[in-house]
Amino acid sequence: MSNLEDRLTRALSDYPVEPAPDLFDRVVESIAADRLRRRSVLRWLLAAVLVVAVAATAVLTLTPRVNGTLAMPWWILEVATNLVLVGMAVWLGPFIKRFGRAYAADVFHDNPLTGKSYIVLTDIVYYLIFAAYILFTVKVAPTSTWAVVQPVTDVTAGQVTYELIRLGGILLIIGILHGLNIVLMPVLGRLFSLNRRLPERVAGALDEDRLRR
Incomplete structure (x- = not known):
């Protein structure tokens, strides 16, 4: 047995570690949570x-x-795309929030507390972006560029x-903003931490200066 092994054995024997009583639980x-x-x-x-x-069956059977x-009719696809965008907003927001906490x-x-407030504010911004994107891109009348034969x-x-571009566009926007958020969040956390510690250091320095006087 080497010298390092002897030292490790003595250290572990001097300070025995007992398993936590609730380890098995x-x-x-x-395991139950994973299942x-x-x-x-x-x-x-x-x-x-x-x-x-169900959607495919309905389209194939109900479409003339x-x-x-x-x-x-063009408005059916428009409504369906808007519903998909709303569904993406409802599902993707909690999904990102669960892994971002x-x-x-x-x-x-x-x-x-600042972290909790930051999460709430990012949720508000997230849903505002989705709502604005849907309102900016929704069509209430067919566009002439969709087909050569008019009217559409x-x-x-x-x-x-166009509808596929809408879906891809919102995913791209959310992905870019989420990536920027991941990169900038540590910087903001560091700044908030420094802002909190700075008054404490200043107060400590003032107290030391008063004691010296």
């Missing part, structure tokens, strides 16, 4: 598949056909392209 709880999380993910996936299947081809708590460990009454390839 915490392990069991963690519950997997079931929740599976349920959400099944629900998503069911929604897609002209000469054997689907002739969906631990990150914010670590960044604002010196200012827990049915869904065209141009409208499908």
